Amino acid sequence: MFQASKVAIVGLAFGAFLAPAFAAPAQEAVDRTFERIAAGVSRAGLEPVVDIDHARLAAEAGVEMPPSRVQLFSDAAVNSALLAQDLSTGLDLPFRALTYAGADAVQVSYTSADFLKRRYGLDDTEALAAFDAALAPALDGLDGVEPVPVPTEGLADGYGILTLQSAHDVPETVARLRAIVNAQSDTVWFGEVDFTAEAAALGVDLPPAVLLLFGGPAPGGVAMAKFPSIGVDAFCQKLFVHAAPEGGSVVLFNSIVALAELHYGTSAPPHAMLDERLTATFAKALE
Known part of the structure; x- marks a missing residue:
């Protein structure tokens, strides 16, 4: 189900190559907390999907940003219960936790069940409670670092979700999107999840639904430089493709502008430029 590319952890190979604006202790502190979360994921019996080292990948591309690493991990039963309620939730699945250097200390940000409830108008309290219950052990025992959920103030049904319609079925749409993403010279493919x-495998019948994971180290690093917490959803850009009831497919992805405004109350020109570039690129693939 998980098809993660080896390049997804390429940033981990450059442990000594740090963006010069940030001291080694800051990177070491981020790495230490990141590894504690990874250990918690293992203890909780969750399935690792992909690890992405934002800062080292950005540094390799010549862009400076704060130390930052995100990890995605999964629980198939939790995913399936939420997707059965609303396929669109696949844009915010599976679990993810961002570890980054804040102004004074390491910070951890994660997506909560409350975020899903508000963004998708969910009312299945059992499925939402199961989401938080499965996630909690992975974020436990971080030695003085208190994980903080992604902000939900101002969050409403459909907030920041950009949508494109495809006349093609899901496999063809996925193939077209994968091809155009891989054709970009500044983009790295991280993998995909076939929900x-x-x-x-659990005996649950869902319409075709696939999550595509990729990122642009240079543009992503620029977008995150002064807005690091958006890395829980940005840099590792997510394209979620699911079957449309009337035929063809629906393609969902995040607005970087909306994410920045949710996290910081403001956005920057690079965020709007990324939104425009991504929308134009994806639309071209679907022609």
């Missing part, structure tokens, strides 16, 4: 196959 339908994951659910089928």
